[in-house]
Amino acid sequence: MEKFSLMLDSVWVIVASVLVIFMQAGFALLEAGSTRMKNAGHIAGKQILSFAIATLAFWAFGFAITFGEGNQWFGTSGWFLKEGSKTTFDSLSWAHVPLSLKFLFQLAFAAVSLAIAWGGFAERAKLSVYFIFGTLFTIFIYPVVGHWVWGGGWLAQIGMQDFAGSTVVHLQGAIAGFIATLLLGPRIGKFNHDRTPNLIPGHNQVYTVLGGIILWVGWFGFNAGSTMSTVDGFFGYVALTTHLAAAAGALAALITAKILTGKADVSAMVNGVLAALVAITAASAFVEPWAAIVIGAVAGSFTFWTSIYFERKGIDDPIYAFSVHGISGVIGTISTGLFASPRLVEITKIGKAGLFYGGGFHQLWVQIIGVLGAAVYVAIVSFLILGAIKLTVGLRVTPEQEISGLDISEHGAYGYPEHLELLNHHVNKMQVS
Numbered sequence: 001m002e003k004f005s006l007m008l009d010s011v012w013v014i015v016a017s018v019l020v021i022f023m024q025a026g027f028a029l030l031e032a033g034s035t036r037m038k039n040a041g042h043i044a045g046k047q048i049l050s051f052a053i054a055t056l057a058f059w060a061f062g063f064a065i066t067f068g069e070g071n072q073w074f075g076t077s078g079w080f081l082k083e084g085s086k087t088t089f090d091s092l093s094w095a096h097v098p099l100s101l102k103f104l105f106q107l108a109f110a111a112v113s114l115a116i117a118w119g120g121f122a123e124r125a126k127l128s129v130y131f132i133f134g135t136l137f138t139i140f141i142y143p144v145v146g147h148w149v150w151g152g153g154w155l156a157q158i159g160m161q162d163f164a165g166s167t168v169v170h171l172q173g174a175i176a177g178f179i180a181t182l183l184l185g186p187r188i189g190k191f192n193h194d195r196t197p198n199l200i201p202g203h204n205q206v207y208t209v210l211g212g213i214i215l216w217v218g219w220f221g222f223n224a225g226s227t228m229s230t231v232d233g234f235f236g237y238v239a240l241t242t243h244l245a246a247a248a249g250a251l252a253a254l255i256t257a258k259i260l261t262g263k264a265d266v267s268a269m270v271n272g273v274l275a276a277l278v279a280i281t282a283a284s285a286f287v288e289p290w291a292a293i294v295i296g297a298v299a300g301s302f303t304f305w306t307s308i309y310f311e312r313k314g315i316d317d318p319i320y321a322f323s324v325h326g327i328s329g330v331i332g333t334i335s336t337g338l339f340a341s342p343r344l345v346e347i348t349k350i351g352k353a354g355l356f357y358g359g360g361f362h363q364l365w366v367q368i369i370g371v372l373g374a375a376v377y378v379a380i381v382s383f384l385i386l387g388a389i390k391l392t393v394g395l396r397v398t399p400e401q402e403i404s405g406l407d408i409s410e411h412g413a414y415g416y417p418e419h420l421e422l423l424n425h426h427v428n429k430m431q432v433s
Helices: 001-021 024-034 037-067 099-121 127-150 166-184 205-227 234-261 266-283 289-312 322-341 342-350 361-392 399-404 406-411 417-432
Strands: none
Touching: 001 024, 001 205, 024 037, 024 099, 024 205, 037 099, 037 342, 037 406, 099 127, 099 205, 099 234, 099 322, 127 166, 127 361, 127 406, 166 266, 166 322, 166 361, 205 266, 234 289, 234 322, 234 406, 266 289, 289 322, 322 342, 342 399, 342 406, 399 406
């Protein structure tokens, strides 16, 4: 019976890994649908490119830095996924899961974090930047914070609660993307001379919705899969809190959009789902169902409001990645300091109960320290790397390339050739006449 349970755990981990990996398809649809037709092929294709880069970099260095035995800052063993190397998994209840499956599951998380970062680069970054920054992010940024929280580092030692990565995955990706957004500057035509924003609508709202649904489904692998065990059925509880939060986020974002703009914005509803999922990612194993609904609703509502706020401040974040993954990552991580239930803390053996359950301010301060520590590190290293790239090979395509679209300028073919080539023909004809 025990052997069967161990086999079942391994099967569950590979299923969860595939669900998280399939989230790349969700990002491709969501981002391509939320941006312009002339960049659709580029936006979708870079998901495969970044997943390939993340795979090789995480296999060679990232996994060892995150989970290899070392010090409180980074791991120093297990390079190139060497079998027999000691990792921080070895002392946990699911240490029996094969190393290859542990790697695939954690790789999927690293790739999601990198995919989030690319939201800040959309529609104006050079293709070469994806190669350079993607590699360096997967080696020097993501794994370091991952080690701090999940690899036995200093944040793990003080009891930080981040069950599936509101900070480790989402906040890291969002901050890296935000730094890129600031260094790249806004897209051509986004702002007027008086800094008022212009609407640049995405070309396919159906793609955006389908991408959101795929990500919602993939999140069951993301959160519930992080139990990496089926023995006690706890993964089902994590799936429940995840789903409740997402539903609350969808409704809260739609209602907020209606109140603030007078329109029931479909894209806002999709982002509300994702914001809620980001927020509950840290808290899914620590909070009761009612708290999951509160967390999801707050994140969904805040995401829409902050997306408007940042845009009015002159920041052009094409798919609102920082609001969805950054602001919500902070909300979700800090929420456990308020809502962590004593019975669930006892199950997970991580941290202490939250303020609203008589745990005092201890866990809340730990969560705040964790958010600040991760945010500062990612911001500094991202700025140094992207700043160096900007000074050398450059971050941004030329204005002519941006206007013609990255599909044609970077790849030589449009994602929608029958539409855009015909349009260009008519434009050129009008210019001649």
